[in-house]
Amino acid sequence: MQETSDPSTWPVVTWVIALSxxxxxxxxxxxxxxxxxxxxxxxxxxxxxxxxxSGFVGVGIFMLTDSVGQPMGVxxxxxxxxxxxxxxFLFLVERIIESRLLxxxxxxxxxxxxxxxxxx
Numbered sequence: 001m002q003e004t005s006d007p008s009t010w011p012v013v014t015w016v017i018a019l020s021x022x023x024x025x026x027x028x029x030x031x032x033x034x035x036x037x038x039x040x041x042x043x044x045x046x047x048x049x050x051x052x053x054s055g056f057v058g059v060g061i062f063m064l065t066d067s068v069g070q071p072m073g074v075x076x077x078x079x080x081x082x083x084x085x086x087x088x089f090l091f092l093v094e095r096i097i098e099s100r101l102l103x104x105x106x107x108x109x110x111x112x113x114x115x116x117x118x119x120x
Contacts, residue, residue: 022058
């Protein structure tokens, strides 16, 4: 745990720990799920997207756990886990939004059919 939870006063080594744990979680997730490596192709944009997302979420979780007074080891572990789960969580949110939009579009189509039938 830092003397203060203010990230602007953290030493460089704390930032390195937070970012490296978050990025390593994302890298492990990308290596495990990447079909491009298994096919012999390397897609650099997938890697950058995974690393950016995992770094952002992991550092945010590190800051959150540090702000509630958790030790640096626990914060670093949570940053790695958060980085690993970042894109999976975003994929889950995307699927939920798509299903709700699909349901809403089906409801709109049903209303249009009813309106057309009533007009005739």
